Amino acid sequence: MPDATTGEEARGSHEPLAVELSGVTKRFGDVVAVDDITLEIGENRFYALLGPSGCGKTTTLRMIGGFEDPDAGSIRLHGEDVTGLKPYQRPVNTVFQSYALFPHLNVFENVAFGLRRKKVPSAEVTERVGEMLDLVQLVGMDKRKPGQLSGGQRQRVALARALINHPRVLLLDEPLGALDLKLRKEMQIELKRIQNEVGITFVHVTHDQEEAMTMADTIAVMNEGRIERLGGPTEIYEDPRSAFVAGFLGASNLMQGDRKGNAATLQDGTTIALPEAGAAGVDGDIQLGVRPEKMSLQAPEAAPPGANSILATVVDVSFIGVSTHYLLRTSWGADLVVVVQNLDDERHAAGSSVAATWLPQHTFVVS
Amino acid sequence: MKRFLDFARHHLITVYMVGALAYLFVPVVVVMLFSFNDNRGRFNFTWRGFTLKHWANAFEVPNLFDSLVKSFQIAFLSALVATILGTLIALALVRYRFKGRSTTNFLLFLPMATPEVVLGSSLLALFLTLSIPTGFGTIVVAHILFNISYVVVTVKARLSGFDRHLEEAAMDLYANEWTTFVKVTLPMILPGVFAAFMLGFALSFDDFIITNFNSGGTVTFPLYIWGAARVGVPPQVNVFGTAIFVITVSIMLLTVTLQRRSDANVA
Numbered sequence: 001m002p003d004a005t006t007g008e009e010a011r012g013s014h015e016p017l018a019v020e021l022s023g024v025t026k027r028f029g030d031v032v033a034v035d036d037i038t039l040e041i042g043e044n045r046f047y048a049l050l051g052p053s054g055c056g057k058t059t060t061l062r063m064i065g066g067f068e069d070p071d072a073g074s075i076r077l078h079g080e081d082v083t084g085l086k087p088y089q090r091p092v093n094t095v096f097q098s099y100a101l102f103p104h105l106n107v108f109e110n111v112a113f114g115l116r117r118k119k120v121p122s123a124e125v126t127e128r129v130g131e132m133l134d135l136v137q138l139v140g141m142d143k144r145k146p147g148q149l150s151g152g153q154r155q156r157v158a159l160a161r162a163l164i165n166h167p168r169v170l171l172l173d174e175p176l177g178a179l180d181l182k183l184r185k186e187m188q189i190e191l192k193r194i195q196n197e198v199g200i201t202f203v204h205v206t207h208d209q210e211e212a213m214t215m216a217d218t219i220a221v222m223n224e225g226r227i228e229r230l231g232g233p234t235e236i237y238e239d240p241r242s243a244f245v246a247g248f249l250g251a252s253n254l255m256q257g258d259r260k261g262n263a264a265t266l267q268d269g270t271t272i273a274l275p276e277a278g279a280a281g282v283d284g285d286i287q288l289g290v291r292p293e294k295m296s297l298q299a300p301e302a303a304p305p306g307a308n309s310i311l312a313t314v315v316d317v318s319f320i321g322v323s324t325h326y327l328l329r330t331s332w333g334a335d336l337v338v339v340v341q342n343l344d345d346e347r348h349a350a351g352s353s354v355a356a357t358w359l360p361q362h363t364f365v366v367s
Numbered sequence: 368m369k370r371f372l373d374f375a376r377h378h379l380i381t382v383y384m385v386g387a388l389a390y391l392f393v394p395v396v397v398v399m400l401f402s403f404n405d406n407r408g409r410f411n412f413t414w415r416g417f418t419l420k421h422w423a424n425a426f427e428v429p430n431l432f433d434s435l436v437k438s439f440q441i442a443f444l445s446a447l448v449a450t451i452l453g454t455l456i457a458l459a460l461v462r463y464r465f466k467g468r469s470t471t472n473f474l475l476f477l478p479m480a481t482p483e484v485v486l487g488s489s490l491l492a493l494f495l496t497l498s499i500p501t502g503f504g505t506i507v508v509a510h511i512l513f514n515i516s517y518v519v520v521t522v523k524a525r526l527s528g529f530d531r532h533l534e535e536a537a538m539d540l541y542a543n544e545w546t547t548f549v550k551v552t553l554p555m556i557l558p559g560v561f562a563a564f565m566l567g568f569a570l571s572f573d574d575f576i577i578t579n580f581n582s583g584g585t586v587t588f589p590l591y592i593w594g595a596a597r598v599g600v601p602p603q604v605n606v607f608g609t610a611i612f613v614i615t616v617s618i619m620l621l622t623v624t625l626q627r628r629s630d631a632n633v634a
Contacts, residue, residue: 065535065539066538066539067535067538067539086538086543087535087538087539088538088539088540088541088542088543092539093539093540094535094536094539096532096535096536097532098530098532100530100532100533100535100536101536102533102536102537102551103533103555104554104555113537113540113542113550114540114541117540117541117542117546118541161536161540162539162540165540165541
């Protein structure tokens with residue numbers, strides 16, 4: 001995997017932008033589905049729009065595809081303003097959530113649909129459909145009707161049908177949502193392979209954070225029509241910056257604190273050191289967080305020096321196999337979750353007093 | 368007797384079904400049977416022996432065949448126009464939210480709910496007021512009028528299960544609005560459109576009341592039979608009735624088979 005290239009870096013570079021949204025807003029009646037979004041997606045990216053249902057991610061994708069017209073703002077594809085253009089006038093193709101394969105056409109004609117509209121000569125159509133079915137591993141299925149295919153096969157046909165047109169940008173609307181878990185994992189890897197192979201920008205809408213982190217090199221986390229956080233998977237996981245992102249991307253322990261410079265005081269007087277990077281901000285009431293797997297447990301007197309440490313009581317212990325999940329309660333009644341790898345035999349029983357410790361750089365501050 | 372009652376008790380549904388079907392089809396069978404009756408005189412009500420002479424002389428009765436041809440022409444024309452207009456109306460009603468949409472929905476039901484006598488007489492009044500001479504043209508107009516309602520209902524039913532993403536997918540793949548309609552929408556709703564056409568054809572073909580008001584000098588097949596019944600129906604009417612029944616049932620069976628095949632592909 002390439003090192004997490006972030007949205008910020010993409011913005012600073014001079015590579016051409018595949019998709020640019022500026023000030024895009026979409027209302028449905030009184031509901032603002034997409035609220036003044038500005039977004040830049042570079043060439044050859046695997047870009048994920050991630051968020052809960054109703055956050056505006058699908059509407060954003062549909063506006064790029066031309067299925068919805070924005071109420072305000074403009075959309076550019078490779079520098080060309082496409083706002084108001086019909087879907088068939090845009091150099092993008094879409095893989096729909098329900099696949100939307102044409103039930104009256106066989107696999108070959110489904111995949112060939114776009115080429116036929118572009119009046120590509122018949123011999124070339126046959127050749128390119130063959131290549132495409134090869135790419136998505138559906139050789140020999142060309143005479144089947146969509147009704148005779150499994151979910152995973154339909155998904156591949158939908159992908160082939162879009163990719164065969166060599167779109168500058170491929171839009172994927174929850175493409176794996178209808179598949180079972182095992183198939184979904186396989187297709188995640190498959191999609192990533194295909195994206196590497198064809199080398200075009202994929203814009204992928206999903207509500208599954210794991211799916212987004214597995215596949216995308218840049219993730220835009222959306223909430224209530226806005227982009228909450230933008231960046232590479234590692235970056236936004238380690239420093240979510242908002243309580244929403246911290247909660248949506250994995251689990252996290254959030255605590256109230258009173259900040260003074262590079263340190264914060266918790267309710268019981270414990271002092272927590274904040275990371276030096278990203279510590280810029282105003283003093284006063286803050287929320288700070290730490291991921292459960294970043295914490296470790298010690299006997300209260302054995303807390304290593306230099307680490308952040310909170311005294312707590314073990315409330316519940318769940319042995320998962322690869323790890324053990326501890327539920328702790330602090331002196332002021334807040335719950336903490338700590339995930340510990342099963343490396344040694346040291347276990348902490350329910351009811352015992354422990355120190356939950358972590359390194360200062362693993363602390364993050366959310367707004 | 369007891370054995371029969373025992374059988375009936377255990378096969379109640381079967382017995383009931385056979386009875387219901389007999390009730391429906393005995394008149395049809397009688398019509399067919401009497402097309403082979405060697406009748407005497409003007410009436411064809413008592414069985415006098417088997418003959419094929421009416422089938423051989425099917426076209427000998429003056430005006431009978433002409434009226435049949437007229438009915439076919441009217442049925443074809445009115446069903447065709449009603450299918451085109453009705454399909455477009457159904458598309459508009461299902462796809463778009465516009466002012467007067469629910470009113471249109473309601474108005475479309477009216478021709479089905481209005482008694483034919485009322486529809487026929489008011490149409491006649493309209494034609495007379497506008498001094499339009501009644502005849503072939505006014506019959507077609509009247510039939511289109513009531514057929515549209517049935518077409519809209521039939522096509523709407525087919526459209527309600529239609530996945531709009533299919534059209535978006537077509538447009539995503541460079542098909543403009545017209546190509547999308549021809550290549551995706553129409554093939555998908557075609558069974559419904561075809562069924563609507565057949566329904567309209569049948570409704571027009573056997574309409575008597577509305578036609579009777581607006582026919583002028585034009586004599587359709589039902590009007591001919593009505594006129595002939597008073598002086599004695601020639602057995603050739605049974606011949607044509609039988610022929611039409613057989614042809615209709617054949618087409619229906621064909622339709623069902625085709626529908627089954629296309630459904631199997633969709634499922």
